[in-house]
Amino acid sequence: MAVGWKLVFDAGDPHRQAVFWAEALGYLIEDNSPLVEQLLAAGVIDESLCVEFQGRLFWRDAAAVRHPEDPFDLVSGTGLGRRLLFNRVPESKAVKNRLHVDIHAGHDAREATVARLREHGATLVRHVKEPGGEWSLLTDPEGNEFCVA
Structure with a gap:
């Protein structure tokens, strides 16, 4: 159930x-x-x-x-x-999240989504490109990590 x-x-x-x-x-x-x-x-x-x-x-x-x-x-x-x-x-937040949100923007919209969220207070931590995928790691206005893929 x-x-x-x-x-x-x-x-x-x-x-x-x-x-x-x-x-x-x-x-x-x-x-x-x-x-x-x-x-x-x-x-x-x-x-x-x-x-x-x-x-x-x-x-x-x-x-x-x-x-x-x-x-x-x-x-x-x-x-x-x-x-x-x-x-x-x-x-306030003191350590890395043990759980985070992944936003699925799609490959063609990832950069635009990251830019839009940065305008609303997100901080870009890094861009990751690995054989298994590509995504951007950001933090929200209070430092919670999330990814945009």
């Missing part, structure tokens, strides 16, 4: 990371503002748990992106399919 999943990143700035990865993958930033506004109005949560970002209310310590074709919950805005979640943590 298959199970649902999401990939979770620790982040210093979850909203900035969500913007970067939405751009990198062509995903949508999840809009939790209707739920956040509803909970605020009902007095269930305190304003300290929220932040205004891109003109909407978001959870202060979390942001997520979802595949644009996957279903999502209309009340909470939470994606019900392929998604990345970014949770605020106090410490």
Whole structure:
């Protein structure tokens, strides 16, 4: 039986990371503002748990992106399919990732994809060309490694 999943990143700035990865993958930033506004109005949560970002209310310590074709919950805005979640943590990244995302741009689009992502805050670490393949290793704005092949 298959199970649902999401990939979770620790982040210093979850909203900035969500913007970067939405751009990198062509995903949508999840809009939790209707739920956040509803909970605020009902007095269930305190304003300290929220932040205004891109003109909407978001959870202060979390942001997520979802595949644009996957279903999502209309009340909470939470994606019900392929998604990345970014949770605020106090410490910064210290060592190499044990897991990373590979973006499959295709050979003809790799260089343009790398250039576009660098414009959005990625750093090119190196280009790799081996008998088994060719890819570019980059880091996102918080130093998480990922590849563009």
